Amino acid sequence: MFGRGSGVSARWDDPDTYEGKYPPDWDFRRKAVYERDNYTCQHCGVRSGPHAGDGGAVLHAHHQIPLNRGGGNHLENLATVCQSCHDRAHGHPTGRNYENRGYNGVRILRRTGNIFMRIIRRFL
Ligand SMILES: [Zn+2]
Ligand SMILES: [Zn+2]
Numbered sequence: 001m002f003g004r005g006s007g008v009s010a011r012w013d014d015p016d017t018y019e020g021k022y023p024p025d026w027d028f029r030r031k032a033v034y035e036r037d038n039y040t041c042q043h044c045g046v047r048s049g050p051h052a053g054d055g056g057a058v059l060h061a062h063h064q065i066p067l068n069r070g071g072g073n074h075l076e077n078l079a080t081v082c083q084s085c086h087d088r089a090h091g092h093p094t095g096r097n098y099e100n101r102g103y104n105g106v107r108i109l110r111r112t113g114n115i116f117m118r119i120i121r122r123f124l
Contacts, residue, residue: 008032013074015067023073030061030078037080043089046082057082060095 007028011017018024039049039059048056062081065071086094 006032008075010074013072015073021067026073029073029075030059033061033075033078034059034080036075040080041082041085042079043081043085048082057084058095059083060086062086062089 007025009025012023012025012029015021015023023029034049038047039051039056040047041057041059046057048059060081060083061078063071063073064077064079067073071077081089083095
């Protein structure tokens with residue numbers, strides 16, 4: 001079920017396959033993204049992880065195309081950002097949703113959007 005020992009499973013690429021905002025293998029995914037991006041924020045270039053140790057910037061993996069706009073969890077859609085760039089990208093504090101696994105506002109929005117589009121299409 002896991003590809004190439006990385007712990008990332010392609011079956012969770014589609015956010016419709018699990019409950020909540022983050023896939024069950026999110027921890028593996030975000031680490032794979034940090035590693036690919038060399039633990040460097042893709043917005044401001046601040047470095048963390050092995051470069052800075054525990055005192056470095058907090059890194060997040062950011063969905064470049066948000067899930068509620070049809071983006072997936074595949075690694076190509078994820079970018080390493082530091083916490084402050086991430087907050088700025090979203091316009092509100094980030095990083096708490098991950099701790100609260102019950103959060104599913106994005107999913108509800110997405111679902112509502114899909115239903116809305118389905119209704120629209122029916123009338124076209
Ligand atoms: Zn940054
Ligand atoms: Zn984000």
